[in-house]
Amino acid sequence: MHFGPHLLLAALEGLVTSAVLALTALGLSLVFGVMRVVNVAHGEFFMLGAVLAWAITTAIGGHPALGFLAALVIAPLIVGAIALIAERLVLRRLNYNPEATIVATIGMLYIIQQLALTFYGPEARPVEPPFSYRILLPWFGYSGYKLSVIAASALLLIATWLVLTRTKIGLIMRATQYDSETAQAFGIPVGRVYGGVFALGAMLAAIAAVLIVPISQAHYLMGQDPLLLSFIVVIIGGLGSLRGTVVAAVLIGLSDGIISMFFSPTLAKIIATLLVAMVLVFRPQGLFGTASR
């Protein structure tokens, strides 16, 4: 294969990563933007989505598309419910103090990971894709499912953006993000908004995981890389900015796909992490964000 098609393949793989990353990072960004909570357990909600997708498709059986669609609906709902319970029982009682919530979400990370290991086991298990149509390009065949992941993610991102900017729920969320005390004074149930946002953030991660699990398998440690990458995306995009998050996800996903096709993945990770840390040190508002407060 020549360099051009090779690059196209790397770019396509990178776009699939970007699509999933954008959804996951959007969840993290919403939670941070509205609640000012850094959710370290976010990657575990992602992992939980993938593991539940495996459990649901196995339980339903039959045609793979049937199980997959069921997983796409049920897994995020279960993950959202778990997140909501965690928010009610723990985060709310901490008054969303930034440092205490980080420690608490680290605790959640360990609990969820250990429970997944105990009940699901250390194996990586595959989920069959709902369809296995291959699109033939002049140079190579490419999985139609992977392209549909990109499309599905784009649709979800647009839907989230519409909800945030065009509906009353979005208005309430933005008001809470802007100034929670004033929002409270205007009769917005800030506590319920926080609960909803935390659940929504976890559900976005779970949806991303269900989409990716037919491509990469479900494993109890699979939440770590998405967590770190989401942090990177959210930081580069500017904490709490939706547009920046999407742009940064495409940027990171593409460069990750291309760099790791031509260089050692560990080296790529070292360079990316170091660069992001430097961005955070020298430009804390992110590359696209504006200085806040």
Added chain:
Amino acid sequence: MSEASPAKAYALHLGAIALLFVLSFLLPEYYHGLLARIMVLAVFAMGYNMLFGYVGLLSLGHAMFFGAGLYGAGLAIIQLGWSVPAAFTAGLGCGAVLSLIIGLLALRSTGVAFMIVTMMFAQVFYLAILYFAAWTGGDQGMVVPQPARVLTFGGTSLDLTNPTVRYMSALALFSLVLLMMLAIVRSRFGRVLVAIRENEERTKMLGYDTFSNKLAAVVVSGTICAASGAAYALLFGYVGSSFASVQYSILPLLWVLLGGAATTLGPLVGTLFMYYVIDVTSGYTSAYLLIVGIALILLVLFFPRGILGSIRQRWLGWLP
């Protein structure tokens, strides 16, 4: 933190050290080895406490300082064939230099950004260990051979693999760092750090250079953690990348929170208690991460001051 009773405080600390000394002769073999390990890790926790407890900076990357000591000493002894004291010094030096660089960079950020920046630098350190597997042994780690772990002074030689020597070396390091912490806390420097924790703007207004005080705290904290790492490599003979992973950045936070942040003996109490809990529960379940997770959540929910912090608040106001 009252002025009233320096004598009481010193008596308590010397008493604790004496107790640990006596325990060396009373404990059965298994607990004897475990306590030596706990004392070394309590030094790590004390280094963490210096920054988290007294300056109020929550770092999620202290595993890199422990790792710097561990690999600094380990590589010096394995790859360069240095003697034990030289390797220990190399470990300390690596920790001091690394913490100076990290401090200069990370202290430009505050709050949540500081936590994420420290976590990312630690991740880079961890990945670098894996990347340079030709020297570091990658995720397999390295074993420090027994003949290299012998300390010679003139004619006498001390074998660090001998349980009693190992215990006493761990105790010596622990006592030294504990008394140093007590002295720092009672010094002018320690008081400035607490002032920064309580209100940085006001401290600045009073004419203190808060940045250089914080930087000094990061370097002291990082060097203490490196001392713990270097001692771990020399006393227990294993240098592994898992000690530089995120988990080893979280564990000292857990130990310090459990024992009581900003108490001098808290790190020891927390480390001891956590090992005790894991030891007891490992009889029933292998899921020790579950216990770590639950402990973290219960602590921040109900005992944000930790064991010694709660005791100080309720009964013993003079506890340093």
